[in-house]
Every structure is written in C-alpha cells, then in structure tokens.
Amino acid sequence: MIEPTPGANCEDDVDHHGQTDRRDDGGSGGALTQFALRVVSELRRNTPIETGVPQDDVLSLLLRHALNGNTEPLGSLYNEMKRRGIAAEEIIDTYFPAAISRIGNEWHEGDLDILQATLRMSRLQALLRELGRAWVSDSVGGPGGPRVLLALPGGEQHTLGAMVAANQMRRIGVSVCVCLVPNSSLLEQKLLNNRFDAVFVSASNRSCLASCVELVKKIRRLPLGDLPVVLGGGILKELQDDMDLKALANHVGADMATSDVTKALAVCGFSNKAQAAE
Template sequence: MTQDDPFGTTRHPHGRACDHAALASEVISILNDRQVVNASGARQVALDYLVRAVIKRVDFDARLVLDEMGAYRLTHDALIDIYIPKAAEHLGALWMTSDMDFAAVTIGALRLQALLGEAAQSLPGNHADMTNILHALVIVPEYEQHFLGASVVAAQLRRLGCDVSVSINESQHQVVDRVEHDRPDMVLFSCARAAALETIRGTVKKIRQNGDPAPVLALGGAFSGITDGTRKRTGVDLVTNTAKDVVGFATKRQKALGSR
C-alpha cells in the first residue's frame, strides 16, 4: 500500500546534502553581494539600512540610529563623509522618479541632518596648531533649497581643525559684507542647481574686488561639475567636493603669501 509524501518524492541523502549546500552557497553569495563596497566606498547593506531608518521609522531617534549604525563597524567619519551624503542622494533620486513626494524627502533630509549633528558632536576637532587655524565660510546661495551638503562640508572642515561659519540664503550684498567683515581664509559655495552659477559668479567677482588678497574661493555640490569650464565661468580658484582639497589649497596660499 502506497502513501502520499506531502514533502514530495523521497530523495537520496546525498541529494539532500547537495540541495542544502547549494542553498547555503546561494545565501552566502547574496550576503557577500550586500557587503560589497560600491564606488562611493559605502557598503550597500549599511547604506540600505540608513535609508530605511530615515524613511520608514515613525519615531526617529538620531542618537539611536547612530548607535545602530555602529553595529556595522562604521566610524563617525565614514558616516559624515560617505553614508549621509549617499543617503541624501538616494532620497533625491526617489523624488526625481516620483517614488517619494517632496514632503517625505524633506523629512528624510531633516533626519539625516539630525544624524549628522549627532555624529559631528562626537568627533574631536583637529587643533594641532591653533596659531595657524584656518577660518572658513560655507555658503548656500540665495534661493537655493538645499542645506545638508553644506552641513556635511562644515562638519568635515571642523574635523580638519577649521573655524567654520555657514551662510544660508543670504543676499549677495549680505555675503560680500560678511566676507569683508570676517575676513575668512576660504569661502566655499555649495551649488545644487545650474541657475545658482550666475549668482555665484557675481558674488565671487565682488569678493575679489573688495579683498586684497581675496580668500580662497571654492565651488562644490551636486551641480559643481568638476570641470575647468565651471571654474572659469564662476571665477573660483577650484571646483571640488572634497574639503581637504580646499584646506590644502588655502594652506599653500598662506605659505606663499607668508614667504613674500
């Protein structure tokens, strides 16, 4: 008398072992894929976790998320330099494809800003030589809507030992007056839209007219475009999305001026 096998036909023990090995291999392969470091230097599994945390959580606690990200063995430097900017880019991409509305993207950006603040507070500044500390002004031009990128740059500069001020949505006249009064060593413009380039060009021109020597003028951000064309169009000294580049440029400028 035969009986139905609810689990299918009986297999040879060696066959089951092969199936289990294949399944285990597939699981390991998937896990390894998730651990792969992408072109930005981020592990995808950690980046995905951060994006979910800022999008889906009802009660968002920046301190708790920061602690949870530590389970991925991420330094706070990596969060500031890589993971928070990449998560912000992901939110922007979701908005561009209409998978998230503007309100949800704004909430996510604010949460990333809170996480940035928590991470930055825990980092000691590099004040090895307080006599040569550099003063920086980070500018989000008038009518620009972004702020997270400028905050990331400010945190990076402070970590490098700079004294940093941030100007958000001030008029060209206000920015020029601030530069003339504060005399920063470097001014960094954060640019997200092509429309802001003309405003930046006019501001750069006025700063150069009022200062001798003028501070180091740099341009970065989502629309900076690492090209000589952008640098020449706006009149800045360099175009970069790396804070260290600007600090290095300003340090060399100071040494050159001091040797005269």
C-alpha cells in the same frame, strides 16, 4: 528641497535657521543625542576624510531612520558599525552622502513627493547636527588656524551637502562659518569684519549657476587680496557633461571647482595645517 528661512544669514550651522523640520520629532532628540555621543566617543578613529562605497544593508538602516524618524534603526546602525569596524568618520563622509543621493534620486524619479523627500532630508539633517555637536570639532582648531566661510548662493534649497563638508573641515581643525543665501551687505560685513582664509561656495544644481557667478563677483569686488574661492556641491556632477571642472571654475570665477574637501583645502594652502590637526 529644504527651504531656507527668509532672511537666513551666517551662523555656525545651518540648523539655527529653521532648516530642521521638528514636526514629527516626537521627543526623539534625546535618543539622537545619545546615539551621536556613543558613535563619536566609541567609534571615532581621528582619521582624515574617508572615501569608499557604503554597504547597502548598513545604508538601509540610515534610510529607515530618515523614513519616519524612528530611532530603533539607529541602535541597529551602531551595532553594525561596531561589528564591522565602520568608523564614525565613514558615516559622515560615505553614508550620509549616499543617503542624500538616494533620497534625491527617488524624488527626481517620482518615487517620493516633495514633502516626503523634505521630511527625510530634515531627519538626516537633525542626526548630522547631533553628530557634529558630539564631535565638538571646532575645539580642535586654534584661534590662528584656518578659517573658511562656507556660502550657499541665492536660490539654493539643499543644505545637507554643505553640512557634511563643514563637518569634514571642522574635524581636521578648520573653523567654518556657514552662510546661507547671503545678501550683499551681509556678505560684505562678514568678510570685512572677520578673518577668513578662503570662501567655499556650495551649490546643488545648475539652477544656482547664475547665483554662484553673482556671488563670486561680489566677493571679488571686495578688498580681500587674493582670497581663494572654491566651488563645490552637486552642481559639479550635474554639469560634468557640459563642461569640465576647470571650465566650470573659470565660468564662475572661482579658483577651483572640486567635490573633494581635501583638494579644496590644499589649493588654499591649508594642507600642512590640516595634516597637523589630524
């Protein structure tokens, strides 16, 4: 839905490559930054990854912002978060995925056209970027801490889910490099010239399945020892009627397929380090 820029490559976050649509920004960037700083400084709990069900009226405030970029709903969102005891972590881990899913469903059902859906996703991405910057989350991870390469396969157009996962990992002390649709030479260069402890592959739907297989094959051909590879993203839910997670991981060549970041980190041997960072 959100198209990667041609030649997009590895950076600290996907928005460095034109992922965020600013055509209707209207100078709201300062308001987004202020909202993010306020939420993170005042409502952060420093808890592990949150799970739960979003409250519909609070979710609607996030969706109202995504509708046209109006920042007024963000003031109401902050007030409701404070009044109801909703943590900054919950907004990232529960409300953003719910908003992404709602917009995606409305597009699939024909209630939104591609432009409307793309703009709403772009506005959410801009807000998520500001929340991530406010967290200054990479600072909690020391130079010897876990490092993950989060790669999106060729043909992948959805980046918000990967950004949520990156935010979650950074919050608990894992350094994350996001790599969009890497070509063979770029992928090899990144993996051989940097220390990574695992590769997470994020794909949104079955159309990227073949690309995931090819991406993992490229990784396995490199002299990286037993570097763990984990598959995640919306593709898991989309293929759940066709195969279970273990069969999907085997098909792709990954060590594990899961949408749970905590489980993914644990299978890579990061659980103790992540708990220490919490």
